[in-house]
Amino acid sequence: MMAKVELNTYAPEFTASDFNGENISLSSFTNRMNVYLVFNRGFS
Amino acid sequence: MRQDYQEFVELNTEIIVIGSEKVELFKNYWFKEDLPFIGLPDPEHIIQNLYGQVVNLFKLGRLPAQALIDLSGMTRYLHYGNSMMDIPPNKDIIALIKRTL
Numbered sequence: 642m643m644a645k646v647e648l649n650t651y652a653p654e655f656t657a658s659d660f661n662g663e664n665i666s667l668s669s670f671t672n673r674m675n676v677y678l679v680f681n682r683g684f685s
Numbered sequence: 686m687r688q689d690y691q692e693f694v695e696l697n698t699e700i701i702v703i704g705s706e707k708v709e710l711f712k713n714y715w716f717k718e719d720l721p722f723i724g725l726p727d728p729e730h731i732i733q734n735l736y737g738q739v740v741n742l743f744k745l746g747r748l749p750a751q752a753l754i755d756l757s758g759m760t761r762y763l764h765y766g767n768s769m770m771d772i773p774p775n776k777d778i779i780a781l782i783k784r785t786l
Contacts, residue, residue, distance in 0.1 A: 645737030648763055652754045655732045657703075657725045660712035665701065665725060671758045674699045675786050677778060679686070680738045680750040681704040682769050 652676075689775040690721050696782045697756075703727050705747060739765060753778065755786050 646652060656666040670676045686700065693700055700722035704711060711726040727733050738750045749772045753762035762781055764773055 645765075646752060646760050646763055648760055650760055651758050652752065652760045653735045655735060657727065657732060658708075659723060659725055660708050660715060665723060667754070668758070670699060670754075672756055674697050675756060675782065676754040677693060677698055677700045678736070678752040678754065679700060679702045680733060680736065680747070680752075681702055682746055682749045682766075 652678075686722070686775060687718070687720055689779065692775075692779055693722075693782075696779065696786070698753075698782055698786075699723065701725060703732050705730060705733065737765065751778070753781065753786075761785060 652667060654667050656664055659665055667676065686702075690700060702720075702722060703725045705728060706714070706726055707728045708726045711724055715724050725732065733747065736750065736752060739748045740746070741748050746769070748769065749766040751762070751764045751773060752760055755761050762778070766772060
């Protein structure tokens with residue numbers, strides 16, 4: 642079973658490269674912006 | 686999503702879309718659709734698995750999921766879709782942000 646996030650707990654941190662090779666870390670938004678994560682079903 | 690992005694920004698909310706596609710496909714789609722928000726290719730499903738996005742082979746892929754994270758890093762909203770079409774409308778998320786964040 643895959644890990645699932647729980648409400649009202651800290652969101653799991655991640656760092657990944659966007660398609661321009663720039664690293665995006667969830668923690669870089671802390672105290673700066675809310676984040677709306679959208680997990681796609683796919684483009685095709 | 687594109688049409689509502691500015692409203693998210695005005696509510697101090699960034700949108701990050703995470704998908705299984707490889708980098709080149711992601712990049713091509715992003716430029717073709719001229720999308721203003723962040724796109725993260727996740728072809729090895731690291732973030733998708735971390736957040737528990739469900740794979741449903743009978744429904745031909747990963748079911749949609751969404752999470753809203755506040756300024757402190759806390760998860761304030763979660764939605765795991767039951768079907769490929771089970772995606773909350775942006776207006777509902779915007780209303781939630783206005784109400785709670």
